[in-house]
Every structure is written in structure tokens, then in C-alpha cells.
Amino acid sequence: MEMSGGKINATELVASLINQKESITEGIKYVQELVDGSMTLMILTSEGIYAARDKNGRTPLVIGKKEGAYCMSFESFAYLNLGYRDERELGAGEIVLITPDGVEVKSPAQKNMKICAFLWTYYGYPTSSYEGVNVEQMRYNCGKILAQNDNVDVDFIAGVPDSGIGHAIGYANESGIPFARPFIKYTPTWPRSFMPASQSMRNLVAHMKLIAVDALIRDKKLLFLDDSIVRGTQMRETVEFLYECGAKEVHIRPACPPIMFGCKYLNFSRSTSEMDLITRRVIQKLEGANKNYSLEKYVDSTTTEYKNMIHEICKELNFTSLKYQSLDGMLDAIGIDKSQICTYCWDGR
Numbered sequence: 130m131e132m133s134g135g136k137i138n139a140t141e142l143v144a145s146l147i148n149q150k151e152s153i154t155e156g157i158k159y160v161q162e163l164v165d166g167s168m169t170l171m172i173l174t175s176e177g178i179y180a181a182r183d184k185n186g187r188t189p190l191v192i193g194k195k196e197g198a199y200c201m202s203f204e205s206f207a208y209l210n211l212g213y214r215d216e217r218e219l220g221a222g223e224i225v226l227i228t229p230d231g232v233e234v235k236s237p238a239q240k241n242m243k244i245c246a247f248l249w250t251y252y253g254y255p256t257s258s259y260e261g262v263n264v265e266q267m268r269y270n271c272g273k274i275l276a277q278n279d280n281v282d283v284d285f286i287a288g289v290p291d292s293g294i295g296h297a298i299g300y301a302n303e304s305g306i307p308f309a310r311p312f313i314k315y316t317p318t319w320p321r322s323f324m325p326a327s328q329s330m331r332n333l334v335a336h337m338k339l340i341a342v343d344a345l346i347r348d349k350k351l352l353f354l355d356d357s358i359v360r361g362t363q364m365r366e367t368v369e370f371l372y373e374c375g376a377k378e379v380h381i382r383p384a385c386p387p388i389m390f391g392c393k394y395l396n397f398s399r400s401t402s403e404m405d406l407i408t409r410r411v412i413q414k415l416e417g418a419n420k421n422y423s424l425e426k427y428v429d430s431t432t433t434e435y436k437n438m439i440h441e442i443c444k445e446l447n448f449t450s451l452k453y454q455s456l457d458g459m460l461d462a463i464g465i466d467k468s469q470i471c472t473y474c475w476d477g478r
Contacts, residue, residue, distance in 0.1 A: 143168065154235040157181045157224050167394045171201055177228035179235070186221030186242035187394055187471055189259045192232060199227045206256040218260065243471040245395060249463055250385045251292050251356035260465050265295045271384050271462035272299025272354060275454050281352060281380055285309035285345065289355040289367070290338075296354040296384040306352070311345040311371070314338055339367075347375030350449075354382045358442070361407035365446045378449040386456045386475045387438070389428055394473065411441045428476050430455060 130141040146163060147156030157170060157179065167187040172179040180201050182190045193200045193213030200208050205215055219225065220238020227233075244260060245252075250271070253264035272295070279300075286306050288297030291314060301308035315338050351371065358364055358381075368379050387408045403409050408427070415437055416422045426434040430453075443451035456475055460467045472478055 143170070147172075153179050154224055154226075158236060161222060169203070177226050179224065179226055180219065181224040181236075182219040182221060182238075184222040184239070185394075185471075186469075187245045189244070189248070190219045192216040192219070192225075192227065198229055199232060201227065204254055204257045205259075206254060209256075242469045244469060246385070246459065246463060246470050246472060247357075247474070250459065255291075255295060260469075262464055267462050267464070268292075268295030268384065269299035269302075270464070271454060271459060272296035272301075273303040274299075274458040274462055275354070275382055275384070275452075276300040276303035278455070278458065279304070279382065279452060281450065283350040283352040283378065283380060285311065285349060285351055287311050287345075287351055287353050289353055290314040292356040293354045293384070296356070296382075300352075300354055300382070309345050311342050311349075311351060312339045313342060315340050341370065341374050343374060346371060348377055349375075350378040350380075351376055352380040352382060354384055356383070357385050357388060358383050358407060358446075359388055360405055361442065361446050368447055372447075379447075380450045381443075381446075381448045382451075383453050385459050386430070386453050387427075387442075388474050389424065390474050390477050392474050394471065407442055407445070408438060411438055411445065415441060424477070 130138050130145060132138050143160055143164070146160045147153060150156040150159050153172065153174065157172075160168070161181070161184040167183045167185060169183045169188045169190050170179070170181040171190075178201065180190055180192070182188075189203060191202055191205045193202065193205075193208040194216040195213045198213075199216065200211070200213050202208055205218075216232070221242040222236070223234065223238035224236035225232050225234050248259050249262065249264050249267040253259065255265040255268070257264050275296070276299070283306060286297050286301035286304065286308050287310060288294035290312060298308055355364065364381065368381070371379050388406055389408050391403045391406065404413070412422070412424070412427055415434075423434075426432045427438050429435055439451055439453065456472060460470060460472070463470065
């Protein structure tokens with residue numbers, strides 16, 4: 130179970146733990162209780178496919194159906210062009226056995242769930258739905274809520290492709306300010322820019338996959354919506370490029386609150402330290418030698434500390450203005466019970 134680099138092969142480890150019990154169902158339940166983290170499983174066996182959603186429901190698992198067959202996927206859109214239609218989503222911790230004849234529940238879902246909010250804000254594909262809430266609809270709602278709490282004089286509303294576009298359309302329609310595409314995605318073949326291992330390659334991918342439209346940038350006041358600001362490096366370079374293209378003003382509206390904590394539940398980020406986050410670097414700069422400051426004051430958007438942090442991020446990244454979506458605004462845009470959503474990376478809870 131150990132790989133050449135000295136790290137653990139998580140897949141083999143889980144398989145080994147399942148084999149400690151008399152049945153696959155009991156083995157999966159054993160793993161769910163033993164592993165401190167999030168894990169959704171699909172296991173191909175001679176009986177059929179065992180499927181189990183993570184015990185906290187942080188990641189989804191959905192079942193599709195067509196005549197004589199079933200399928201499973203992380204994303205609900207993945208099987209639609211293959212002739213399947215949505216059957217149902219598994220609940221948190223639920224274990225099922227799927228055969229061509231049906232879906233047998235081996236262990237029922239638990240009531241408590243902590244699904245990752247970033248699925249809607251960023252990671253999810255626009256046509257996917259989680260817990261009955263479509264990703265694109267959530268982004269539209271999120272942009273609408275941002276516009277209701279904002280007041281800025283600009284020529285165009287735009288989204289950073291691709292995940293910022295839905296947010297931007299919602300903002301534009303609510304505000305009445307025209308939506309435009311000053312950036313066009315060069316090609317869908319470029320990977321997600323957060324995935325490369327090195328920061329220099331992440332920056333290169335982020336730059337290469339966007340082409341500027343001069344007529345929509347030069348001498349214009351622009352407001353861009355993006356899913357989030359993590360390190361800030363790519364956003365800084367994007368804004369500098371806009372100014373080089375002749376933009377008069379560049380206002381930034383992230384569709385989620387400031388990210389304050391590195392996720393310890395899902396392996397989505399390349400960050401190795403919370404000091405990779407621009408919020409934490411700015412807080413350290415503001416606090417200087419003070420080691421006893423309260424991080425909670427920077428999480429609370431009503432405090433002076435929060436306002437100072439936002440001002441410093443805005444200045445450091447060279448934005449004309451910066452205003453984040455509130456945590457309540459983001460949760461309202463999702464629209465499911467707030468107690469069922471994980472918000473750790475924003476508030477530590």
C-alpha cells in the first residue's frame with residue numbers, strides 16, 4: 130500500500146480495510162467509521178456494483194437509469210447523452226448494491242450531511258445538480274444576490290471563464306448593467322488552472338486559455354465576477370493584463386466569502402500551507418509581530434479587521450474595488466438547509 134514516494138496509496142488502503150470484515154457492506158461501514166476524511170466509493174464485484182456515499186455527504190453520488198440498466202456518477206449530467214435519466218441521489222453514508230435489476234439498499238442514509246458548498250460555486254459543471262439544486266441556477270442566484278447588495282458605476286459586467294460566467298449573468302440581469310465577454314476562452318483543451326503542480330505552470334495555463342477582446346476592454350469600466358480568490362496570483366495577473374489592454378477600471382466581485390482555511394476534507398487544492406491563501410498573508414502583514422490576534426474577527430464581515438483585510442487585498446491585487454459575496458448570500462443562493470452544508474474554508478466550521 131506504500132507508493133514509491135513514501136506516500137500511502139489510499140485506494141489500496143481502503144480495499145485492505147474492507148477486506149477486514151466478512152462482507153463488503155460491513156467492510157465499507159468499517160471504513161466509513163475508521164477513516165477521518167471524505168470518501169465516496171464505487172466497487173465493481175461479481176454481484177454487481179457497490180456504491181457508497183461519503184458518511185458526511187461532502188461529495189455526491191447519483192444513480193442513473195434506463196431500460197435494463199443502471200449507472201452511477203459523481204456528476205448527474207455524465208450519463209444523460211448515453212440514454213440514462215436521473216433515478217436518485219444517495220444520501221450521506223448510504224450504501225447500495227446496484228445490478229441491472231435494481232438498487233438494493235444495504236445501509237440507509239444518515240440524517241446529518243455536510244456537502245461541500247464549493248461544488249456549486251466553483252467545481253461543479255453547470256449542468257450538474259446536487260441535492261436537487263442545479264449548479265448554473267445557483268450561480269445565477271448568487272450573482273443576483275451580489276447585485277442586490279452592491280452599487281457601482283461600470284460599463285459592463287463580465288465573468289472570468291468558465292465558472293464566473295453564471296454568476297456574472299445573474300448580476301447583470303439583476304443590476305441592469307450590460308453583460309459582456311471581454312475575455313473569450315481560447316480552447317476547452319486547457320486544463321483547470323488550479324491543477325498543475327507548480328505555481329508558474331498554473332499562471333501560464335490561466336493566461337494561455339484566455340484571449341482579450343480589445344473593443345470591450347479599452348477605455349471601459351469593467352466589473353468581473355469570479356468564483357473565488359485563493360492565492361490571488363492569477364487574479365493579479367489577469368487584472369494587470371486588463372489594464373495593459375486599456376481598461377479604465379477593474380472591479381472584482383468574488384462569488385464566495387474570503388477563503389480563510391485550507392480544506393482538510395477534500396483533495397481539491399494544491400495548497401500546501403494556509404499561508405498560500407492571500408487572506409492569511411494579508412492578515413499576517415496587518416498584524417505584524419502580534420501572534421495573539423483573533424482570526425474570528427477577520428471572518429466576521431462587520432468588523433474593522435475584516436474591512437482592513439479587504440482593503441489590503443484590493444490594494445495588493447490592484448483592483449479598483451473589491452467586494453466579496455457574504456456567507457449568508459452564498460448559502461441563500463444554494464437554498465438548502467444551511468446545517469447540511471460544509472463552510473469550513475470560509476468560517477472554520
